[in-house]
Amino acid sequence: MPRRKQITNGMPSTVVRRLTGYLALVQDLCLRGEEWVSSMELAEHFGLTSSTVRQDLSHIDFSGISKKGYEVAKLCDVLRRVLGADKEWKSVVVGAGNLGTAIANHGDLERRGFLICGLFDIDEKRIGKQEGRLKVSHIRDMEHVVKENGVEIGIIAVPAKAAQQAADSLVKAGVSGILNLSVSHISVPSDVRVISARMVSSLLELTHAVMSR
Amino acid sequence: MPRRKQITNGMPSTVVRRLTGYLALVQDLCLRGEEWVSSMELAEHFGLTSSTVRQDLSHIDFSGISKKGYEVAKLCDVLRRVLGADKEWKSVVVGAGNLGTAIANHGDLERRGFLICGLFDIDEKRIGKQEGRLKVSHIRDMEHVVKENGVEIGIIAVPAKAAQQAADSLVKAGVSGILNLSVSHISVPSDVRVISARMVSSLLELTHAVMSR
DNA sequence: TAGATTGTTAATCGATTAACAATC
DNA sequence: TAGATTGTTAATCGATTAACAATC
Numbered sequence: 434m435p436r437r438k439q440i441t442n443g444m445p446s447t448v449v450r451r452l453t454g455y456l457a458l459v460q461d462l463c464l465r466g467e468e469w470v471s472s473m474e475l476a477e478h479f480g481l482t483s484s485t486v487r488q489d490l491s492h493i494d495f496s497g498i499s500k501k502g503y504e505v506a507k508l509c510d511v512l513r514r515v516l517g518a519d520k521e522w523k524s525v526v527v528g529a530g531n532l533g534t535a536i537a538n539h540g541d542l543e544r545r546g547f548l549i550c551g552l553f554d555i556d557e558k559r560i561g562k563q564e565g566r567l568k569v570s571h572i573r574d575m576e577h578v579v580k581e582n583g584v585e586i587g588i589i590a591v592p593a594k595a596a597q598q599a600a601d602s603l604v605k606a607g608v609s610g611i612l613n614l615s616v617s618h619i620s621v622p623s624d625v626r627v628i629s630a631r632m633v634s635s636l637l638e639l640t641h642a643v644m645s646r
Numbered sequence: 647m648p649r650r651k652q653i654t655n656g657m658p659s660t661v662v663r664r665l666t667g668y669l670a671l672v673q674d675l676c677l678r679g680e681e682w683v684s685s686m687e688l689a690e691h692f693g694l695t696s697s698t699v700r701q702d703l704s705h706i707d708f709s710g711i712s713k714k715g716y717e718v719a720k721l722c723d724v725l726r727r728v729l730g731a732d733k734e735w736k737s738v739v740v741g742a743g744n745l746g747t748a749i750a751n752h753g754d755l756e757r758r759g760f761l762i763c764g765l766f767d768i769d770e771k772r773i774g775k776q777e778g779r780l781k782v783s784h785i786r787d788m789e790h791v792v793k794e795n796g797v798e799i800g801i802i803a804v805p806a807k808a809a810q811q812a813a814d815s816l817v818k819a820g821v822s823g824i825l826n827l828s829v830s831h832i833s834v835p836s837d838v839r840v841i842s843a844r845m846v847s848s849l850l851e852l853t854h855a856v857m858s859r
Numbered sequence: 860t861a862g863a864t865t866g867t868t869a870a871t872c873g874a875t876t877a878a879c880a881a882t883c
Numbered sequence: 884t885a886g887a888t889t890g891t892t893a894a895t896c897g898a899t900t901a902a903c904a905a906t907c
Contacts, residue, residue, distance in 0.1 A: 443858040446851070447898075453847040458831060461806075471864070478831065484900050487866065499907040500863050517853030535748035536845075541805065541829060545846055585856060586849070592754065593674075610856040612849055616754060618671060618691065626855040628848050632749075633758055634666040635843040636799070636825055638659070640730030642839040643798060643823040645656040660874075684888070696888090697876050704890065712883040713887050 444492045449516075451489050454479055456512040462505045471502035522547050523584040525608070527599040528591035529554035529562070529569040532614065536590055538565040547586065551578040553602075555595070572602050579606040586610050593617045600627075657705045662729075664702050667692055669725040675718045684715035734759050736797040738821070740812040741804035742767035742775070742782040745827065749803055751778040760799065764791040766815075768808070785815050792819040799823050806830045813840075 443449075458478055462470055472483040472490070490503070495511040497503040513519040524547050526537045536542065537552045552567040553575050554560060562569045570578070578584065587603035589596055589611060596617035603611055610626040613619055616633050656662075671691055675683055685696040685703070703716070708724040710716040726732040737760050739750045749755065750765045765780040766788050767773060775782045783791070791797065800816035802809055802824060809830035816824055823839040826832055829846050 443854075445898075449851055449854050450847070452854075453844075453850045454831065456850070457829060457844075457847065461830070473864085482900060483864090484902090485898090487864095488899075491866065497865055499865050499905080501907080502864070515854070516850040517857050518850055522849075522853055531748035531751050535744035538744050541846065542849075545829075545849075547849060586852065609859070610852045612845070612852055614845075616670060616758075617674070618667065624859065626852060626859065628852040628855070630843050630845055630848040631666075631670075632825070632827075632843055633754065634663070634670065635841050636735075636755070636758075636760060637666045637669070637729040637731055638662055639799065639823045639825055639839060639841040640735055641656075641662050641665075641728065642841070644730050646822070646837065646839070658874075686888085695876060697878090698874090700888095700890065701875075710889055712881080712889050714883080715888070 448489050448492055451479070451481070451485075452493070452512055452516060455486075455489070456509070456516060456518065459505055459509045459512060463509050467505050469502045470505050470508070472497070474502070518546060520546065522586050523550050523582050524548060524586040524588060525551040525553065525575060525578060525584050525603075525606075526588045526590055527553050527572065527575075527603065528589065528595070528615075529556075529559045529564060530590065530592075533588075533590035534564045536588060536614070537567055550582045550584055551575065555598075572599075575602055576606040579608060584608060586612065588612045588614065589619070590614045661702050661705055664692070664694070664698075665706070665725055665729060668699075668702070669722070669729060669731065672718055672722045672725060676722050680718050682715045683718050683721070685710070687715070731759060734761055735799050736761055736763050736795050737799040737801060738762065738764040738766060738788060738791060738797050738816075738819075739801045739803055740766045740785065740788075740816065741802065741808070741828075742769075742772045742777060743803065743805075746801075746803035747777045749801060749827070750780055763795045763797055764788065768811075785812075788815055789819040792821060797821060799825065801825045801827065802832070803827045 455475060472486040475486045476483040493511055493515050495508060526533050526549055529552050537549050552564060552569050553572045554569050555572050559569050560571050585608055587608040589599045591599045593616040596615035596619050600611060600619035600621055604621050604625055613627055613629040616631055621627055668688060685699040688699045689696040706724055706728050739746050739762055742765050750762050765777060765782050766785045767782050768785050772782050773784050798821055800821040802812045804812045806829040809828040809832050813824060813832040813834055817834050817838055826840055826842040829844055834840055
């Protein structure tokens with residue numbers, strides 16, 4: 434059997450990560466009414482070389498103009514399309530503690546196209562509670578909500594111990610992607626995508642950096 | 647003038663990031679009473695090769711034992727020391743909205759050595775409010791709190807527009823490292839370390855991955 | 860036109876993997 | 884001892900940077 438390559442489909446993930454940054458900046462420039470941005474400006478803003486920026490942008494179907502740079506509004510559109518920021522992503526949040534409810538009610542997410550369709554917990558004391566626009570439901574009702582609304586994204590905001598169980602429920606309910614905000618590592622079938630934004634890990638990256646100044 | 651290398655001090659940041667993952671797993675194994683872990687087990691858990699794991703661990707002052715692997719408890723100790731997880735980090739949170747208060751009251755952080763000493767906002771309506779153990783203070787009092795308590799870490803949890811201002815206040819107050827949870831990019835002097843754990847960016851990485859399955 | 864900035868190729872650099880001797 | 888797993892060197896692979904022709 435030939436060795437299967439890990440994931441050689443689209444762009445390298447390092448490029449995708451930088452594109453999310455470019456998008457954030459370009460949206461900003463757009464609001465400020467800027468019309469053009471050069472690879473050099475983008476590079477300086479993120480501490481990269483202009484070469485890297487041009488390489489990154491060569492991955493997407495978009496061209497700059499020799500003397501002027503990139504047209505902000507158009508670049509914004511293309512990046513939004515490439516990253517999926519132009520469509521609405523139905524999402525659910527697992528974990529109705531402080532963090533989960535904060536996320537469920539975090540206007541920024543909805544403003545950016547992530548429509549939270551459900552907030553779930555397993556603790557009977559929390560079930561039924563009204564949190565902003567959402568009522569906390571039991572995890573056993575998740576599958577129903579996911580199917581009903583065509584939910585594709587699950588956000589895990591539970592304590593470490595419950596993370597794998599939350600992931601299992603999300604997978605069983607049928608989501609395609611999971612954002613893991615918990616402290617733990619989770620394992621899922623290979624057709625489900627996972628991104629971990631573990632705050633504690635980030636904080637430890639930070640403390641390491643602070644210590645080794 | 648000779649070209650200054652970006653940051654060639656310690657370990658590559660990719661290694662540091664993986665070490666934070668190893669620590670999370672090893673702490674878990676420790677709780678479960680496991681005594682030994684091999685490079686192979688660590689690798690499988692994170693989808694790496696055992697070679698990468700051994701290379702990573704060769705960066706830290708710690709040795710495994712030929713036939714058995716790595717001693718869980720000792721590895722845990724060393725990783726904690728290397729990453730700074732063994733000491734208490736005084737921290738402040740800027741932004742007393744949903745996210746900021748969730749973080750300030752997030753038990754997981756305190757349990758892991760991040761002691762939140764202050765919660766700040768600029769909105770008069772929020773100032774003085776009691777949020778769990780903390781009372782919301784005005785940003786202008788931050789410098790005092792930071793100096794008084796020897797705060798080293800600032801966590802930014804404000805809306806996009808206020809992020810740079812929050813960063814400026816933190817820098818002025820004298821923190822050494824910033825965890826940026828806001829949507830925006832921030833710029834700070836080069837002696838201040840920044841890690842961005844922007845949820846929206848992570849979500850866009852995720853949606854891109856989901857789209858290109 | 861002249862000059863600035865792109866897109867792209869080739870060179871460099873760094874990170875991952877393979878391989879294997881050392882060793883418990 | 885024999886076998887498993889480490890630590891480390893060398894080979895491979897991929898990502899970043901430099902350079903420059905194309906071009907607006």
